[in-house]
Amino acid sequence: MGKFLAVVKREYFKIVWTKLFIITTLLAPLGMVAVSLIPLLMFSIKGNAVRLAIVEKDGRFLQRLTENLSTEKQIEKIQKASEDSLKDLNKSQESQLKQTAGQIGGNFALEEYKTDGKTLEQVKSELNQRIVDEQLDAYLITPDNVDKADAKFEFYARNSSDFVSKSVIEDSVNDSVRLERLSKVNISEEKLKEINKKIVFDVKSVDKTGSVKKGNDLGFPIAFGLAFLFYITINIYGSMVMGAVVEEKETKIAEILFSSAKPFQLMLGKLTGVCLAGLTQVGIWISTALALLAYLLVVLKSNGNLIEIPNITPSFILYFFFFFLMGFFLFSTIFALIGSMVTTTQEGGQFMIFIIVILMVGLYSVFPIVRDPNSTFSVIVSLLPFISPITMPIRIFTETPPFWQIGLAIIVNLATITAMVWVTSRVYRVGMLMYGKKATIPEVWKWIWQA
Amino acid sequence: METTLKVENVTKRYGDFTAVDDISLEVKAGRIFGFLGPNGAGKTTTIRMIVGITLPDEGQIELFGQKMNSTLQDRIGYLPEERGLYKKMTVKEQLRYFAALKGLSQKDADKRIDSWLERMKLGEWKLKKASDLSKGMSQKIQFIATVLHDPELIILDEPFSGLDPVNVEVLLESIAELKANGKTIIFSTHLMETAERLCDDIILINKSRKVIGGTLREIKQSFGKNLIALRCVGGEKVLNDNSLVANIIKHSDEIEITLAENADSQLLLRNLIENGAIITKFEQVEPSLNDIFIDKIMENNG
Numbered sequence: 092m093g094k095f096l097a098v099v100k101r102e103y104f105k106i107v108w109t110k111l112f113i114i115t116t117l118l119a120p121l122g123m124v125a126v127s128l129i130p131l132l133m134f135s136i137k138g139n140a141v142r143l144a145i146v147e148k149d150g151r152f153l154q155r156l157t158e159n160l161s162t163e164k165q166i167e168k169i170q171k172a173s174e175d176s177l178k179d180l181n182k183s184q185e186s187q188l189k190q191t192a193g194q195i196g197g198n199f200a201l202e203e204y205k206t207d208g209k210t211l212e213q214v215k216s217e218l219n220q221r222i223v224d225e226q227l228d229a230y231l232i233t234p235d236n237v238d239k240a241d242a243k244f245e246f247y248a249r250n251s252s253d254f255v256s257k258s259v260i261e262d263s264v265n266d267s268v269r270l271e272r273l274s275k276v277n278i279s280e281e282k283l284k285e286i287n288k289k290i291v292f293d294v295k296s297v298d299k300t301g302s303v304k305k306g307n308d309l310g311f312p313i314a315f316g317l318a319f320l321f322y323i324t325i326n327i328y329g330s331m332v333m334g335a336v337v338e339e340k341e342t343k344i345a346e347i348l349f350s351s352a353k354p355f356q357l358m359l360g361k362l363t364g365v366c367l368a369g370l371t372q373v374g375i376w377i378s379t380a381l382a383l384l385a386y387l388l389v390v391l392k393s394n395g396n397l398i399e400i401p402n403i404t405p406s407f408i409l410y411f412f413f414f415f416l417m418g419f420f421l422f423s424t425i426f427a428l429i430g431s432m433v434t435t436t437q438e439g440g441q442f443m444i445f446i447i448v449i450l451m452v453g454l455y456s457v458f459p460i461v462r463d464p465n466s467t468f469s470v471i472v473s474l475l476p477f478i479s480p481i482t483m484p485i486r487i488f489t490e491t492p493p494f495w496q497i498g499l500a501i502i503v504n505l506a507t508i509t510a511m512v513w514v515t516s517r518v519y520r521v522g523m524l525m526y527g528k529k530a531t532i533p534e535v536w537k538w539i540w541q542a
Numbered sequence: 543m544e545t546t547l548k549v550e551n552v553t554k555r556y557g558d559f560t561a562v563d564d565i566s567l568e569v570k571a572g573r574i575f576g577f578l579g580p581n582g583a584g585k586t587t588t589i590r591m592i593v594g595i596t597l598p599d600e601g602q603i604e605l606f607g608q609k610m611n612s613t614l615q616d617r618i619g620y621l622p623e624e625r626g627l628y629k630k631m632t633v634k635e636q637l638r639y640f641a642a643l644k645g646l647s648q649k650d651a652d653k654r655i656d657s658w659l660e661r662m663k664l665g666e667w668k669l670k671k672a673s674d675l676s677k678g679m680s681q682k683i684q685f686i687a688t689v690l691h692d693p694e695l696i697i698l699d700e701p702f703s704g705l706d707p708v709n710v711e712v713l714l715e716s717i718a719e720l721k722a723n724g725k726t727i728i729f730s731t732h733l734m735e736t737a738e739r740l741c742d743d744i745i746l747i748n749k750s751r752k753v754i755g756g757t758l759r760e761i762k763q764s765f766g767k768n769l770i771a772l773r774c775v776g777g778e779k780v781l782n783d784n785s786l787v788a789n790i791i792k793h794s795d796e797i798e799i800t801l802a803e804n805a806d807s808q809l810l811l812r813n814l815i816e817n818g819a820i821i822t823k824f825e826q827v828e829p830s831l832n833d834i835f836i837d838k839i840m841e842n843n844g
Contacts, residue, residue, distance in 0.1 A: 097642035105631075342626035347687065350593040350620040351643035353612055524595070524624075537557075 094352040095360045102364025106331060107371060116372050120379050141256050144204040144221075144230040146214055152233050153203050155270060159263035160199045199256075204230065215247075222249050231260070238272055311461050314485045317411065318457045320373065321481050322450050325419060328369045329426035329446065333439050335361065336430030336519070345523035354520035359512060362423050369419055370412075377408075410497070411484045417504040418480025421511060422446065428515040431522035432530045453481030464490040474500050476507040514539055544571040545607075546695055546726040547592065552601035554587055561587040563750040564601070569695075569728060569743070574721055576741035576758070577730035578831075580839060584750040585730045586623055589699055592728075593620045606694070616645045619693035623700045623730075625684045627672035633659070634668045637687055644691035651690065658686040662712065678709045685713060689720065696720060698729040702736060714740070734832040746835065748842045754834075762828045765837075768801040769827040770810070777819025786810050796823060 106112055145153045206214055211232070221227040229248035236242065244264055248257070273283060339345045348357055429442045456478065460469045464486050473483040473496065483500045486492050521538035522530055530538070547569040554562040562584045569575045579585050590596045592603060594615050603610040606617065627636055634655060641651035659665045662682045672680060681704060689696060698717075702710050717740065721727060731737055737744060738758070745755035754761060768788075773796040781787055781799070786809065789800040801807060807826055814821060829837070 093645060094643050097639065101639050338628070342629060343622075343624040344626045344628060346590075346595065346622035346624055347620070347640065347684075348643065349595045350618065350622070351615060351640070520595075524590075 095356045095363075098352070098357055098360025099364040099367070102335070102361050103367050105335075106365065106368040112368070112372065116375050120376060140200045142200045142202070142226070142228045143260070144202050144218060144227055145233065146204045146206060146218070146230060147233040148206065148235060152267060152271070153201060155267040156263055157201050159266050160201070160259070199260075218247070222247070229256070229260075231264070238275060242268070311457075314461050314488055315457050317488070318454050318481050318485060320376075321415060321418060322454050324369055324373055325422045325450060326447075328365055328419065329422050330436075332362065332365050332423045333426040333430040334436055335365075336427050336523075337433065337436050337439060340430075340434065340523050349520065349523070354523075355512075355516040358427060358516040358519050362420055362427060362512070365423055366416060366420050369423075370416060373415065374412075407484075407488055410487050413501075414480045414484045414504070417501075417508060421477065421480060421504065421508050422450075424508065424511040424515050428511070428518055431515065431519040432535055434529055438529050449477050450481070453478040456482050457485050460485050461489050465492065470496065474503055476503055479504055517541075543573075545569070546571045546605070547728070548604040549588070549592065550602050550604070552588070552591060552598040552603060554584075554591060554596065555599050560750050562591070562598075565745075565747065565750075565752050566601075567745050567752070567755060569726060571726050572721070572724050573726060573742040574717070574740050575726070575728045576737040576744040577728055577747075578732065578734070578737055578744055578835065579730075579747040579753075580732060583747045585747065586699060588747070589620075589622075589697055589728075589730060593618055593697060616691065617694050619644075619688040619691065619696045621684055621688040621696075621698045621701055623703070625681075627675075627680055627683060629673040630671055632669050632671055633664070633675070633683055636672060637683070637690060640687040641690050644693075646691045654690050654692075655686070658690065661716075662686060677704055678706055681705055682709065682712070685716070689716075694725060696725055696727045698727065700731055701729055702731065702733065734830065734835050738831040744831075746838060748839050753838050753842055758831070761834065762831070765829045765834050768805075769829065770799040770801065770807055771823060771825045771827050772797045772799055772814075772821070773823035774814060774819045774821040777814040777817045777821075780810065780813045780817050780819070783813070786813070798827075 145156065147153065204214070204218070209217075214232075218227065218230045222229075228250070229246065232245040232247075234242045234244065246257070246260065270280060270283075273279075278286075339348065425446055426439075429439050433439045433442070453472075456469075456472045459466070460472070460482060463469060469482075469486060470492070472478055473486045473492070475482075479500050483497065487497065517539045518535055521541060522535070545568055547567075549565060549567045552562060552565050553560065565584070565588060567575075577585050577589070587596070591598050592605070592610070594610055594612055605614045608614060628639075631639070637655045638648060638651050641654075642648065646654075655668070656665075659668055662685075664679060664682060667675065667679060672683070675683065681701075685698075685701065688698070701713060701717075705713065714736075717727060717729075729740070741758050743755075743757050744761065746753040781790060781797070784802065786802055786805045787799055788802040788805075791798040799810075801810070811821075811824055814824075
């Protein structure tokens, strides 16, 4: 036991007392925040006010546009859009960017340009000259009659790639035209808002006991996020385990270790140490995320927004950690097995594809599981060795399965782990003393059964 | 004399290859036992079975009067031939770790680490990482790791390989000291001069089998009976006597005589004197261990 603990302690602190660990632990959440904040920040950097001339017969359009481009109107838009974006988190990055762009908007200095009987060509050349002289940034030529279906607005700008201004102006022009057209048929803006009001689509879920809970929109992103977290951490820590095993072979320490403790003790200690280190990191991440989520909830609530957080219950968190730990342990074992068979980490990389495939199957099973957590497929994948640690928590999260299934999954996982640790420590024991060449699968098979 | 280690008819096979074939040996407490043989003879495989890394297919190993088991590992200090250190760990941390794996408490380990590092003149390297050490320094650290838990039996597999002469001396002194403290030491080497200087007992193995074994004294004597170095004037008649002398090699100032089978060296001496030869040197020469080694291996390899 003392020896086992000595190994655990070494492996744990070897990982945790490193700059890399501290940096990644602190920076990963910051990085995620940064990824979502940077675009927002960048778009909020505004250039000088865009000087825009509106070419039209009467001043009516200018008035509407000025109203639409006003700061109050823009803020109103942003608020509305942010509510929308919370509703569909799955929107593609690009459309999100555009949306953000539209929301933040630019600031504009509008001027009216009276044609005063000049021809369109004259107007254009005059305004073009003003753009060249840098007195103006852009101008918009409005058609005589905006009521026509093919009404065309011409937008000339020095910098036509400033898509923020472009899209804001386009939106505003659209809005203005729409209002213009509506007013012609005697529909006021207020009336329009009423007409356009979305219906309330209230999703509730009914669970096994018949009690009704508020449904959740965040279910899928959270489920996929957890599975992804699992995938990433296993890859990082698995490679660490493999590296550590290969190091012991490369530096030829294995023989000293084996003359001091049983390979089983050494292997189990190594895996436990690495798992505890992984758990430390993921624990920090998850508790940070939970704290942020709680904070966000409070803020949203105080603003009058009520967003129901899906069933993240203490028992789910407990289950998640338990299954995470089992899966982590299991996959670390596989990495250790590979490490025992090869002579360099590069060689080990060749075997990684098997692990990646297994993990991918687990990761993408999330889709069918979230859609139908109790289908035969979902039940099978949640009980399948190697995949179960990823899929079972997702099932528990979406719709808690009967307890016997959870229990069976735990038994299956523990049995798989025991078998894998046994096999791995057998291979470790022999493989670590074989220097110079990578083992073949038949050789490894022999090692397992060798005395 | 107490027996520390008893290896009885041990055989180890890897597939079709028999790495160790029916080897028996006994190591007495407080003595230095030399495990000799050419590369690939089966020395390391035998040692791995003794320290409990692998199990014999046949035969049995008894240590300190008990059948070998993992609890006995703590009473052995083993310096393998293939040895290394964790590159990124400091000297102190690794020694602590190896000591912990041998069941030593950290408090005891720290005390001994300091005294051993001083003795090996490595005190200032205590907090350095292993990757900063020279090869010789690493070897000394590995030796410290071997003896830190004060084992009763110390097994050194090719301990001198890669060491410069100064460090060889440091290590030899330490081994002598361990012996003086009553430790039993087994070391394997193919350097016969070192073995000759250190060992009380030896075993010579070749091609997985034992060739000879016993105390160094006995073995040398059993090989040294028929060789005589002679410096004399006269007595040619005696030297030509085929019943006494099998072969003569004349060196610049002395003659090397191989005695005929069953001939008595004392009879040769008496005859020489009786024949009026003036003898300034008459020495019954023991062959060096190296000679025995080469002789036996050649004979064995047929």
